[in-house]
Structures are given as structure tokens and as C-alpha cells.
Amino acid sequence: MQPRSSPRSTVATGRNHRPATRSRGIPEATVARLPLYLRALTALSERSVPTVSSEELAAAAGVNSAKLRKDFSYLGSYGTRGVGYDVEYLVYQISRELGLTQDWPVVIVGIGNLGAALANYGGFASRGFRVAALIDADPAMAGKPVAGIPVQHTDELEKIISDNGVSIGVISTPAGAAQQVCERLIAAGVTSILNFAPTVLSVPDGVDVRKVDLSIELQILAFHEQRKAGEEAEAANRKGPDGDMSAVMPA
Amino acid sequence: MQPRSSPRSTVATGRNHRPATRSRGIPEATVARLPLYLRALTALSERSVPTVSSEELAAAAGVNSAKLRKDFSYLGSYGTRGVGYDVEYLVYQISRELGLTQDWPVVIVGIGNLGAALANYGGFASRGFRVAALIDADPAMAGKPVAGIPVQHTDELEKIISDNGVSIGVISTPAGAAQQVCERLIAAGVTSILNFAPTVLSVPDGVDVRKVDLSIELQILAFHEQRKAGEEAEAANRKGPDGDMSAVMPA
Numbered sequence: 001m002q003p004r005s006s007p008r009s010t011v012a013t014g015r016n017h018r019p020a021t022r023s024r025g026i027p028e029a030t031v032a033r034l035p036l037y038l039r040a041l042t043a044l045s046e047r048s049v050p051t052v053s054s055e056e057l058a059a060a061a062g063v064n065s066a067k068l069r070k071d072f073s074y075l076g077s078y079g080t081r082g083v084g085y086d087v088e089y090l091v092y093q094i095s096r097e098l099g100l101t102q103d104w105p106v107v108i109v110g111i112g113n114l115g116a117a118l119a120n121y122g123g124f125a126s127r128g129f130r131v132a133a134l135i136d137a138d139p140a141m142a143g144k145p146v147a148g149i150p151v152q153h154t155d156e157l158e159k160i161i162s163d164n165g166v167s168i169g170v171i172s173t174p175a176g177a178a179q180q181v182c183e184r185l186i187a188a189g190v191t192s193i194l195n196f197a198p199t200v201l202s203v204p205d206g207v208d209v210r211k212v213d214l215s216i217e218l219q220i221l222a223f224h225e226q227r228k229a230g231e232e233a234e235a236a237n238r239k240g241p242d243g244d245m246s247a248v249m250p251a
Numbered sequence: 252m253q254p255r256s257s258p259r260s261t262v263a264t265g266r267n268h269r270p271a272t273r274s275r276g277i278p279e280a281t282v283a284r285l286p287l288y289l290r291a292l293t294a295l296s297e298r299s300v301p302t303v304s305s306e307e308l309a310a311a312a313g314v315n316s317a318k319l320r321k322d323f324s325y326l327g328s329y330g331t332r333g334v335g336y337d338v339e340y341l342v343y344q345i346s347r348e349l350g351l352t353q354d355w356p357v358v359i360v361g362i363g364n365l366g367a368a369l370a371n372y373g374g375f376a377s378r379g380f381r382v383a384a385l386i387d388a389d390p391a392m393a394g395k396p397v398a399g400i401p402v403q404h405t406d407e408l409e410k411i412i413s414d415n416g417v418s419i420g421v422i423s424t425p426a427g428a429a430q431q432v433c434e435r436l437i438a439a440g441v442t443s444i445l446n447f448a449p450t451v452l453s454v455p456d457g458v459d460v461r462k463v464d465l466s467i468e469l470q471i472l473a474f475h476e477q478r479k480a481g482e483e484a485e486a487a488n489r490k491g492p493d494g495d496m497s498a499v500m501p502a
Contacts, residue, residue, distance in 0.1 A: 029315065035470040039462075043451055064280065098470050099477030106469070117365035122449050123466040128473070167476050168469065191479060192472040198373055200294060208475045210468040215374040217461040218357070218419070219286040219349050221443040222379070224459045225418050226350030228442060 026097070030071045036061045037068070038094045044087050053084040095128075105132035105164045107190075109181050110173030111141060111151050114196055118172060119147035132164040137177065154181075161188035168192045175199040182209075277348070281322045287312045288319070289345045295338050304335040346379075356383035356415045358441075360432050361424030362392060362402050365447055369423060370398035383415040388428065405432075412439035419443045426450040433460075 040060035044052055054072075058065035072078065072085070075093050079085040095101050106124070108115050111134050118124070119134055134146055137154045144151050152160060160166070169185040171178050171193060178197035185193065186207055193209045195201055203209050291311035295303055305323075309316035323329065323336070326344050330336040346352050357375070359366050362385050369375070370385055385402045387393070393404045403411060411417070420436040422429050422444060429448035436444065437458055444460045446452055454460050 028313065031474050032313070032471060034474070035464070035467040038470070039464055039467070062279065062283070097474070099473040100470060102477075104469075104473055104476070112368070113364045113371065114368035117363070117368050118465065120364065121465055123464060124469065127466045127470060129466065129469055168472055170469075192476050194468055194472060206479075208472055210472055212465070212468055213286070213290055213374060214369065214372055214463070215378045215380065216286040216290070217445055217463055218355075218375065218380055218421075219289070219351060219378060220283055221419055221445060221459055221461055222350040222355055223282050223285070223348070225355070225443050226353075228457075 026074045030074055031098075033061070033063060033067075033071055034094050034098055036063065037071070038091065038098070038100075041087055041091045041094070045091055049087055051084045052087055052090075054079060057085065100128040102128060104129050104168055105166050106130065106168045106170055106194075107133045107135055107157075107160060107164070107166050107185075108170045108172060109135045109154070109157070109185070110171060110177070110197070111136040111146055112172065112174075115170075115172040116146050118170060118196070119149060129168070132166055133160045135160065137173075157181075157184055158188040161185065161190060166190060168194065170194045170196065171201075172196040277325045281325055282349075284312070284314055284318075284322055285345050285349055287314065288322070289342065289349070289351075292338055292342045292345070296342055300338055302335045303338055303341075305330060308336065351379040353379060355380050355419055356417050357381065357419045357421055357445075358384045358386055358408075358411060358415070358417050358436075359421045359423060360386045360405070360408070360436070361422060361428070361448070362387040362397055363423065363425075366423040367397050369421060369447070370400060380419070383417055384411045386411065388424075405435075408432075408435055409439040412436065412441060417441060419445065421445045421447065422452075423447040 037057065040057055054065045054069050058068040075097055077085065077090060077093055106129050108118050108131060119131055124131060131149060134149050134151045135154055135157055136151050139153060141151045142153045167190055169190040171181055173181055175198045178195065178199050179201055182193055182201045182203065186203060191207050193201065193203065193207065195209055195211045201209050288308065291308055305316045305320050309319040326348055328336065328341060328344055357380050359369050359382060370382055375382060382400060385397055385400050386405055386408055387402050388405045390404060392402045395402050418441055420441040422432055424432055426449050429446065429450050430452055433444055433452045433454065437454060442458050444452065444454065444458065446460055446462045452460050
């Protein structure tokens with residue numbers, strides 16, 4: 001992506017796009033936090049909560065509240081003093097900024113346990129992602145319905161991408177097949193890849209890849225478990241027979 | 252978690268714990284980034300790269316380099332001017348800080364497609380997480396091996412937790428079963444829950460829950476797709492027949 005030489009006026013595209021100048025101005029770290037805000041806001045919306053303070057929302061999203069206010073300033077959303085943010089409007093604003101108010105057809109390649117779990121995953125459709133096709137290299141899978149969608153053979157990959165105007169591909173193949181699948185998806189017109197395969201993919205400039213590591217949240221839990229165990233040991237030690245902390249020597 | 256009234260000296264626990272005072276001093280946002288650094292460092296380590304600059308590592312982890320240096324200062328890791336950080340030592344430091352240098356037995360409850368995918372997921376074992384047991388409510392599943400581990404029935408849940416000293420539970424049941432499973436896990440001694448079920452779990456104080464939303468990375472890709480489409484439209488417009496940008500009106 002090359003930086004633009006000068007700011008441009010907004011452009012009517014006839015589609016549901018935000019002004020490009022504005023989208024480009026949002027820092028990547030803010031973009032990465034928008035889905036966290038959206039998840040917290042959606043939970044509030046489901047409980048019919050009408051407004052939320054920046055502190056409450058920041059706590060629910062696991063973000064510092066000053067950072068949240070700064071992030072929202074990029075969206076032009078400042079809330080109302082003493083009232084907070086309108087939950088429904090903020091859901092709309094963030095969804096629009098993320099491009100979730102339009103329909104994104106995605107294909108899932110590799111329909112093992114993980115691919116089938118992803119095909120069944122309700123959280124995609126509710127965010128504007130429509131599973132347009134499931135693709136697997138195993139001829140025995142072809143025609144078999146998974147989550148109500150018949151699996152298609154890898155031979156059809158290029159035609160499926162083209163017929164459905166797919167720009168986002170999800171790879172849930174074994175590691176050894178992922179790079180080749182990635183290259184075929186890109187050659188067929190896909191420009192964003194969500195990679196669940198345990199391997200690093202090489203892609204040309206202009207293609208975005210995000211890798212999902214299912215162990216990341218477990219690692220954060222392990223940190224807290226370790227801390228809890230440390231606190232318990234410490235508390236037990238403080239309640240020791242002589243109650244004399246000076247007797248406790250560093251490890 | 253209540254804040255401690257005063258700093259304490261470190262305590263010898265006979266286990267692999269960090270000094271509690273130091274762990275507690277790390278901001279939650281830094282903790283959340285440590286797995287991202289670790290992922291990037293592990294990739295460098297696999298390529299036998301000996302040292303890395305803060306800029307390179309920050310780019311690989313998708314984090315601002317000033318923030319990375321600040322994060323590492325909490326670990327007491329400052330790198331060497333002109334040389335950067337020692338990759339292997341940093342892998343060790345972060346793993347130790349996250350508690351990954353010890354063995355964490357985990358149970359997975361709900362062995363549908365997602366549970367089976369998680370049981371087969373190589374990224375757990377490589378991070379110190381050992382799948383101690385797979386549990387499912389379907390009696391027909393009992394004894395059936397998944398990823399080489401025989402599935403056990405939910406009736407055994409309490410005994411499994413206790414026998415294996417499990418403190419981390421993974422829930423991959425349908426939404427309707429998740430809260431009850433969560434309560435049984437906690438009653439049996441689990442204090443950290445990784446929730447893949449599409450529902451919000453209520454837990455008592457002292458129990459940590461992390462929820463995995465598989466659509467978060469897709470949302471970030473959608474943002475970039477939208478931006479790319481906007482740029483293409485803008486570029487096409489600039490190359491229009493008259494080349495006159497003033498003719499382009501805002502949408």
C-alpha cells in the first residue's frame with residue numbers, strides 16, 4: 001500500500017464504502033480494538049442497555065478508558081457528558097467503520113473438524129460474513145453437506161471464487177497444504193486470508209493475512225493462574241506459625 | 252482480586268512461580284501483548300535468528316515499537332544498543348512470565364467439531380498446555396478416542412478435575428450447556444475458563460474467563476478489504492476521462 005500524495009475529496013462509489021481518507025487515518029492498533037468494543041457493545045445491546053460510560057465500556061472490552069475515548073475520536077464519536085455513549089448508534093458506527101454493514105462472502109478451504117466448526121460458527125453470519133462455499137481436497141467429501149452447505153472439491157476453487165465475487169478466504173487445511181491453497185486463492189482474486197493452519201504463509205504485497213492462534217487466550221489465563229497460585233502461597237506464608245515476615249527469604 | 256496493602260518480599264514456594272509482587276506489577280494490556288511477542292519470537296527462533304531489534308519485533312508482532320520497549324521494561328528486559336534483543340532469552344523470559352515453563356493440564360468439555368479440533372490443535376502442547384481429558388455429555392462418545400485421547404462422560408467431570416489437578420477448563424459445548432458446565436468446573440476446583448461457546452458466562456470472583464471470538468480477525472480483514480475497495484474506486488475515478496477531480500462530489 002502506497003501512501004497517497006495528497007488528501008482527496010470523498011468519492012461516490014455506489015457501494016457501501018466509507019470515505020477512504022477517513023478510513024486510512026485510523027491507526028492499526030485502533031482497528032484491532034474496534035472488534036473488542038463491538039463485542040462488548042453487542043452484549044450490552046442484547047441486554048437492552050441504552051447508554052454506556054467510557055469507563056464501563058472500557059472495562060467490558062478490557063481496554064484503558066482514555067485509550068477508548070481516543071479510539072472513538074477517530075470515529076467522530078465523542079459521547080455525551082454525564083450520559084455516555086448511545087449503545088445502538090455506536091454499534092452502527094463501529095460496524096460501518098469495519099465494513100460489517102455490507103455482505104462479505106467467504107470461502108472456507110479445508111473441511112476437517114476445524115473447518116466444519118467454522119462453517120457452523122454463528123459468529124460469522126451475525127457480523128456480515130456469509131459462508132459462500134466450503135472446499136475440500138478429499139473427493140469423498142464432495143457433495144456432503146456441512147452446516148447445510150454441500151462441500152465442493154478443490155478443483156472448483158477458482159470458479160467458486162470468481163462466481164461468488166469472494167475476496168476473503170479462510171484456510172483451515174493441514175499445515176502442508178496451506179501455502180498452495182493460499183496461492184490458488186490469491187491467483188483467483190482473493191485479497192484477504194484468515195489462516196488457521198499452523199504455518200506462516202507468504203503472500204504478495206496488497207494481500208492481507210491474519211493468523212489465528214487459538215492458544216493466545218490460554219496463555220493469558222496461564223499468567224493469571226500463576227499469579228493466583230503465587231498469591232495463595234504468599235497468603236499461606238503470611239499466616240505461618242510465627243507470623244514473622246522477616247523470616248521469609250527470597251527464593 | 253483484592254489489591255495488596257503493601258509490597259511483600261518474594262516467597263519461596265518450591266514451584267516454578269515468579270515473585271508475585273513482580274507479576275502483579277505488569278499492566279493487563281501488556282500481559283495481553285506478551286503472547287503476540289512470543290508468537291513472533293518463536294517464528295524467529297524457528298528460523299534460527301539470534302537477535303532482533305525492537306523495530307523488527309514490533310513490526311512482526313503488529314505493535315508500536317515504543318510500546319514494545321515499555322512492555323519489555325516490565326520484564327526487566329532492555330536489549331543491547333545496536334544489537335537488539337536475544338531471541339532465545341526473550342522467548343524464555345516471556346514464557347516464564349506467562350507461566351508457560353510449567354505444565355498446565357487442561358480439560359476440554361464438549362467434543363463436537365470444535366472440541367475435536369482443539370484436542371488436535373498442536374499449538375496447545377507447544378505452549379505448555381497438556382490436554383489431560385476430553386469430556387462430553389453424549390454417552391455414545393464415551394471411550395471413543397479423539398486425538399488419541401478417549402472421551403469421558405460428563406458424569407466423571409468432578410473426578411477428572413480432582414485426579415488431574417486441573418485449574419484450566421476449555422468449554423466448547425453448545426451455548427445452552429455452557430453455563431452449567433462452567434459451574435460444575437468451578438465447583439470442582441477450576442479457576443480459569445476459556446469459553447468458545449457463543450454465550451456470556453457468569454462466574455464468581457476469583458475465576459478468570461476469556462472468551463474466544465473467532466470472527467475478530469475476520470473483522471479486521473473486512474476493514475482492510477473495505478479500504479482497498481475504496482482506494483480502487485478512488486484510483487479509477489482519478490483516471491477518469493476528464494481527469495478533473497473537482498467533478499467528483501461527496502457521496
